[in-house]
Amino acid sequence: MLKKHQPPLSVEEQLSNLEELGLIIEDREAAKQFLNDVSYFRLIKAFGYGLKEKNSKYHDGVTFNQIKGLYLFNARLRHMIFSDLKKSK
Numbered sequence: 001m002l003k004k005h006q007p008p009l010s011v012e013e014q015l016s017n018l019e020e021l022g023l024i025i026e027d028r029e030a031a032k033q034f035l036n037d038v039s040y041f042r043l044i045k046a047f048g049y050g051l052k053e054k055n056s057k058y059h060d061g062v063t064f065n066q067i068k069g070l071y072l073f074n075a076r077l078r079h080m081i082f083s084d085l086k087k088s089k
Helices: 011-020 028-038 040-047 064-088
Strands: none
Touching (some): 011 028, 011 040, 028 040, 028 064, 040 064
C-alpha cells in the first residue's frame, strides 16, 4: 500500500508542527528565515534523525538551533572536503 502524502504546510505551520513534536524553537523569525532558505525536509528529515524516536516527540531539550548547527557543520565539512578534492586534481 502506498503511503498517503500530507498536504504541504506553510513555514509557520511547519514550525507549529515541530513545536507540537516537542522541538524548542528559540527564535521563531530566525527559524522561519532558515526554513525558507534551506527547506524543511533537507533540515529536519536529515538532521533531526536520532533526536526523536520514530513517530514520536523529540527528546527533552532538543532545539531548532541544535539541528541547524548540525546542518551548518555538515555543510562546512562537505565544503572543506570537496574544496580539497578539487585542489588535489
